[in-house]
Structure formats: C-alpha cells, structure tokens
Amino acid sequence: AMITSVHGRQPVHGSRKKFHALGDKALAVCEAVREQLITALGVAPELISIGRNGINTEQYQPCPAPINDKPVISIIGRLTGPKGELCYRLLDECLDLTAYRVQIATGSAVPERFLRFTEQVQFLGYVEDVPQLIAESDLVIGAGRVAMEAILMQRPIFAIGEALAPGLITLDNLNKAMASNFGDIGPKDLDIDFATLPQRIADALQANSPDLKLIEQVKAQYDLRAVTDQLEQDYQSVYVYKQRREMPIIMYHRFIKDDSEKGVHGTYMHVDMLEKHFKLLKRLGYQTLTFANLAEQGFAERLNPNKKYIMLTVDDGYKDNYELLFPLLKKYNFKAVIYAVTGEEFNRWDVEQADNPEKRVPLMSPAQIKEMADSGLVEFGGHTLTHPHLDTLDKDSQRFEIAENKTQLEQLIGKSLYSFAYPFGSHNHDSKDLAQELGYPFAVATNSGPLAMHEDKYQIRRIAIFPRTDVFGLWRKVRGNYTFRKREK
Template identity: 30%
Template sequence: MRILHVLSQTELTGSEVYAAALGAEQVAAGHAVAYVSDKLHVPVPGELHAQPISRRRWPQRIKNIIYLRRLIAAEKIDLVHAHSRAASWICFWATRRIFGRSPNAAAYVSTVHGRQHLHRSTKAYCVYGQRMIAVCENVRRHLEQEAGFTKERLSVIPNGLSFNEWPVRSAMPAGLTISLLGRSSGPKGVRAAAVINEMLPGLLEKYPGLRFNLAGGPLKNYEDSTRANLSMLAEKYPGRLNICEYVPEKELSRLVFESSLVIASGRIAIHALGRGVPVLALGESACHGIVGEANLEEAMASNFGDILADTEARIDIAAVAAALVGFCAKPSEVAASVAMRVREEYQLKEVAAAVESIYFQALLEKRLPERLPILMYHKVVEPEYSSPHKTYITEANFAKHLGVLDRLGFSSVTFADLEAAALGTRALPRKPVMLTFDDGYRGTHRRALPLLKRHGHRAVFYLLGDRARAANDWDNHDAESALISDAEVRELSAAGMEIGAHSMSHRHMDRLSLADSLQEAVDAKAKLEALSGQRMISYAYPYGSLSADAKRAVRTAGYPFGVATDSGGLSVAEDPYHVFRVNMFPHDGALQVFKKTLGSYRGYYRRKRGK
C-alpha cells in the first residue's frame, strides 16, 4: 500500500510525533510512506514534500489542492491520511472527483485530534474522508453528537507509542523532580504559565530539594511577565530549574524517566504512565489530578485533559495546586495495573494494526461495488436427503443455481480477489458474486467441486482447524455429516478454491472470552495455512454468532475479513469483520437466485428482518 500522510505543522506537536511513529510501523509492515507538511521537526521514514498546508488564504488553498492531486496521481497513492483540520480540508478536495476527473481511486481518512469548529458547511459535507479516527472517546462523542457524523464512520484509535524500548520503572528516583512538559503555545501554554506563575514559587520555597524541568516549546510564546518570573526563580534558586525549549525524543524520554511527577497531557502523559511515572493530567480543557485507577478511564476519554465532550473548559487552578502540594508532601508510585493498562491500550503495534484495518475499510468502500452478493451454502446432497436444519441443497438444484448465475452474467470471486481489488492489484469482473460453503462436508466436496469446475466458478470453503474431527457432531448426526479429509482439502486448494477458517471447535464465539476467541482464530489459521498452502483471508463465525471481542480476535489474528450468516453491514466495506451472507435454502430455484443476487436485496432483507 502507498500511504500519504498530510499534516500542517508549524511547530512540534504530538500529532507529528505520532504520524512519524505510525509511518515507521507501516514501513516495517511493507508499505511505502510519504509526507506532506509545511515542515516537520522529527525524522520521518519517507520523503517529505514541503507544502504550506497551514496557510488558509484561498489562493494558497487552491495551489495546495492542485499540488496534492498531482502528487497522488504521480505517486499512485492508495491511501491519504490527514492529521489536522487544515490538512483535512485540502485532502477532501484533492481526493474528490472534480468535473468528472479524479487523481486516482485513492481512499481518504482523517485522524481527528480535538474538537472541531462547527459551522454550516460541517454538516453540508464532511471533509474528513470516508472514515474518521478519533484519538479518544470525547472526540468521538463530539463528532457524533455535535457535528452529526454517523457512528458507522467513526472509530476510536488513540495515538500510539512503542513501549518496547521503555520498560516500566521499578522504583521512584531519589529526590523530588517535577517536569512540566508540553507546548508553550495556545491553551497548553496558558496552563503552563499558571503553574509557573501561581504554583512554582511556593513549591520551590516549601521544598528545598525540589528540582523543576520545563520543556516542550519556545519561551517566546510566554508573556513577558512569565519569562521574567522564570528568570527571577532561576536566579533565586540556582541549579534547581532546568529550562529547555524543543527537546529530541531521547532527551524527553530521559526527563520523563528521571521525574518524580510529570505534568502533561496527551502523548507525553501516556508516555510517562506507560513507564510507571506519576502524572498530573493537565491539558487544554481539563485537569484530572494525579492519574490512578479511580480516574484512569475518565482521563483516557479526554486524552488526559486535552478534550472534553463539551466546549466548557473545566480547570480549577486551586485544585491543580492542591494536587501538586499533596504529591510533594507524599510522593507515590503509579499502580502497576495503571501502567500495564496504558501500555496495552496505546501500544503502537496494535494501534498501527487498527489504523490499517480502517485504511482497508476505506479502500474497500472506494474500490469495491457497493453491493456484492455473497451466497452461503452448507451441504450439497442426494435428492432423498432431508434435515430440519434446511442447510442443504441437492446436487441437481445447485447445478441449476450455477446455470442461473451464468445466464445472469455473474463471475465468481473470492475474498482474495476483494483484497486485491481494494489494494489496487487486481480488477474485479463486471458482475461479481461469491459462493461460500461452511463446515467442509465430504459430500459437498464430492458433488459441488465437479460442478464448480464445469461452470468455471470458484468458491470459498470454510473448514475447521481441528483436523481430528471427522464429522459434524454439533448438529444431528446423519449420513451427510462426514467432514473432508486433509487430502481433499489439498484437492480443493489445487483446484483454485479458496480455503477459509471456521474456528477450531465450532463454538459460539459470542459466548467466549477475548482470549479464547483469539486462540480459536489463531490456531485455526495456523493449522489450515499449513494444510492448504494458502494464506487465511477470511474467517466464518460458527453459527454466525459474534461479538465485539470476537471481531477483535479475528482482526488481531490477522484475517482481513470476518463473515457472519444473516447479519452484517449493507456492504462489505461497512464492516469487513461482520460481512452479511445470503442463506440459500433447499427449495430455492431460479427466481430466488435472481432475487438474492439483486443489489437491492441486502437492504430489503434488513427492512424485512431488522438485521
């Protein structure tokens, strides 16, 4: 995938550091990455195209749009990722079809780092792309409830950090060191100035051993009175104030590690907590006090003080002062559970995987047909067979289904084809249809495979990873319950059929823990890939039973798709881990095949059945 990150940086911010770190993970995963921004202050793993994205005068905006459209076309960009309000506006028009022309089929997503300015055009058209990534729950709530964006387009994925080189601190450092870290501009600069002017003099006087670090932005952003106060304190308490402006990542890491307490929000607060360093979460909009088990969820929801769900900033300076005095009087370590939770929630590798799934979803929406019929079969049987489950079709009737599909002009595709189409490496046929078979019955292999070959169709066969299981023992056992052998699996693969996973044990995944669901998905993937020689691209939830944990497990295990039975999105792109399939029943004839392959059928089914 060729990814273009677009920013509007004029000073160092957490969004820039995150975009650089995310790009490094993407390069490590085999993607090509480039950046467009006014300038960048940290090294990035791809080429930087300098462009004044932050300038909002109309002539420059138009120049930026033209520049970006040409760059997208020239570099064959697959995915554009905007990281700021100014960048989002430019990216919207740069990826949009204008006067019948489009730079290419590049998908577009935005990461939204804070509250957005709301005006008429916000609801008239959404400039944030096909999918919006909110960095915390409060941003998501703001975008849904105030901006009016649909929840289906929104995901919460925090700005991640790589904690691999930063172990959790085992003990508090000797002495007492407080570090105030963050930008010196905007609302954060105002909060920092309040600490410097109203709290720092008293703390330095009351605690003779206290050392104070100030870092993150140029002093020129502070008012003259604040700069004068810092000079006076440095002279009065020599050697106890360490004042930096911009500091490289390694130096910032050292300051955090050597601190007794870090006053910060956003990325720096996450960094500190993940290393076991106490944090007073003070941001643009709120102060949560010293972060612990009791207020961690609330702090995470606001990105540690930067974003509230409403517009009213709630910062009680007296409460901030009280929290500082209380900590200095009795320093305390971060609870191990807090440090571990932060490391789990913000681990960059997991964040990058979640972002990539959003990219893939946007590409599916951009490059796949809006409606693609996916038909679901189980057993293909002899005419005399009968079962109360109605999950079978006779060999003769299945042959009729294939004939109808041929006459309607359909060409069969697999999930590998959908993935390739989304990534731009393979085009789909004019009228695609997908045929799927669950459970992997021996009779289905014997009867369906010759018919599929005769009609030139391919299908996806969902099999259990537990290869010792010889028959369906979860339904009523009958003569058609035998499951295919390993040799027959290899025969399917050699015939061009796609193999998908159907769990290890055919249990209801909505009843399993996340750990158990993940084990089912991971083990089935390993077994079936080794057996078939194919990469597992899709996972069929047994019984169509799924939950948020089940979907997360399938994504974490490395499947691009998860398929249900008779529930899911209106399109594959709406939720690639909850793909709707059409049940095909024993007595479905030509008319039912025609009806169930119509583009309007999925919407009709939802209106009729409510799912």
C-alpha cells in the first residue's frame, strides 16, 4: 500500500494515469489541493483525504501583545517567485512605511528591486528565532506554517499568500483560510484585490487579540499527533481494502464433549473439533492476539505483514470454557478473550425464551474466572449482568448492565478490562457511547461494523463459528478475506 502527499497544485497536463502511479491514496495538504485533484485531474474523490502538515504545537505558547512605539508589522516569506511579487506589491502599494515599522524575515538575499525600500524597511535576512519575531510583532503577515505559528502564539496574523488574501484570521474565516493553506494555494496566483489591502491591514491592527479558541482549533487540525494518527488510519484503510484482508476475530460460545450436551441454538462446539481447529491454526502459523496486546502495540499491529494474527473470542462465560477450553489453551499456548456475564448462574436469557428455549447451561464460578485470568492465557471482557438486548433498554438501564458487570469483573480479577461484547450483537448509539464512556477501549459486535476494524473501534466485526464449522470451514473463515467475500454474495 502506498500513500502520497500532495503539497501543491499539480500541473494540469498530468494525466489521471500518471496520478495513479503515485499510489493508492493521496493526502492533500488542504482542501484547495483536493479540489484541484478532483476537478483538473479527474481523481476519484474517495481516493483523496486531507492530510495537513503537522506542527509540534507544544513549542508555541500564547504571548502578550508587545509594547511598540509604532505598530510593528512582520512579513515572513520568500522574496522570489510569486511570494516576492506579493511582498513587493505590499511594500509598494499597501503598507504605509512611515506609520508602521515594517520588517521582513526571509531566507533569500534581497533582490535588486527591493533595494529602494531599504531606508524604510528592515530586511532581517534569515531569522533563526521566528517565534521571538512573532512575539515582537503587532501584526504578522504570512501564509502556511507562519500563520499557524502566529495563531498558536495568540498574535494577530494577516494571512496572505501566493494565491489569496484571507486577511486577519478569526474564528469566522479560519476554515476557509485553512482550505487554501492560509492563502498559498488557490486556482490562480495573486488572485488578490490589492486596492482593499491598506484598509484591511489598518483594521487588523485595531482588532482585539485573537480568540483563544483559534489555538484549540489549530491544534486539533495540525498537531503532529493528530496528523500522524490520521495518517496511520489512512494507511490501515488502504491496506485492508486493497489487500482485502483483515485480522480474523472468531467467536465461539459453548464447548461440549458429548452429543447429549448439544443445545437447540447453534452455539456449541464439540471439544474434539475445537482441538482440530487449534491444530490447524498452529499448523498455519497463527499467533493469537488479545485486545490488551492491541492496546499496547497499537491497533495497526494486527495488520503486521510479517505476522499471522488471529483473535479467539468466546461469549457468555460458560463453565465448559474452564473445563474444556482452558486445558487446550494451555496445550497449544493460545490466548482467548472471554466475554463473561456476571449477574446470572446459568444462561437464563436463552432458557426463559418463549419460542425455542435452550437447555440450562451453567456459567463459570468467580474462582474459575480468577484462575483463568491469572494464567495469562485468558483476557476477560464485559458482556453485561443479565445478557439483555441492549437496544431495547433506555440509556440508564444499559449503563447499569454494562457498568456493574465491568466493576464486578475488574474487582474479581484485579485488572481493567479492554473490551466489551454486545449481547446478541444488539446495540444502538447509546450502547456504543456507553462502552466508550465507561472506559472500554474497544467493543465487539457480531456480523456488523466496517470491514476495516479500525474505522469503528466500538463496532468491531467478528466471524461466528457454528457447530458444523469443520476444519475446512474454519480455514475459509480465517483466511483474512472471508468478510469481503461474504459481503459480495
């Protein structure tokens, strides 16, 4: 999988085919670039995400307005190309060089035509400490990263770049300004009404200090952490959909050793067949993962191309899990996640059912739960107190079911839980919100949720294993593309 960053306008003669050579997905640095890729190059909109240039926002702190005898205006940018033309016209047409003290920070040498301003304008050359310069300025003029830095320092920024002049950045125009990377990217160069600039700049100098909310919004969009998280998400999506491969999470319930223990619901598995499953998984080189592993190593680890991961999950917490599954986990050194109901002693939710009542099956004891958790081979997850259809309950009742079960399990095993399973896979918005609110990093559903699991960590899809799932059936289900093929049927 390959993702390309697109930082500026692309030459229009670049063909769609040529663009495709760039990768599976493109990250446009701002909305204007995205727009151009779609309209001028015909790139499909779903192939393009916004991927802003990250900035270490911790390096910049709000600072008080400076006290200057004359307003100090700092222009930060190149003196060559369209930026040079822009700067020249600002000095020539827009800025009152006697009323303001204008200083220019630039990496380039001062071009010939600027020499006539040297009496009135301070050319600083390359400035090492840009934050210090921003702190001393009553107004900063610049685009792109300069604008972000000024906003983070709570100094007024008049955004103007090679393409557009968004002007003084406020909460009202922030989104629009970000779309052009604060003036640098638009359909054409210097699309600016220079005649209006003197008044707009004078107004900007009179305006109140920038709103602190601007800082929060810029952090949310540009902070390195947010940007890299977004990038990692995009990589995972490209990988999963291109390879048509996702880590299988399979779901068992009960285990039996004799046919007489079969039930009327298809939720049992003969222990001999379970051992055949485990033998196959071992032979195919699978390693088992749990949600604690994913929380530690990052969710993307599940897609590590050098590993073959599977997650074994077992719902409800039946006593047979202790008697039949636990010995096999030890024998094959596999880990499993067991979702345990804690407010019942047997499967009352299935037994007290009008049509097709299930036989009575005991749940495991607290001592058995504790022993399995302590072994390191079983990670417990929540599954409510009484196994209700959560989507039929109001939010407070859902909260009670989920929270009490979590507290009971955590107190018993002395560790916090990493995941929750919706009973019957039934859930609504409240259920998902509660799983998150109550501190679960992940929640699993059954046959619902996006094909790429990271896209909704509170509706993670699982693959059901049925009594008739033999070794060949298991092989088909764990190959990694099962849910993709199933969806196409």
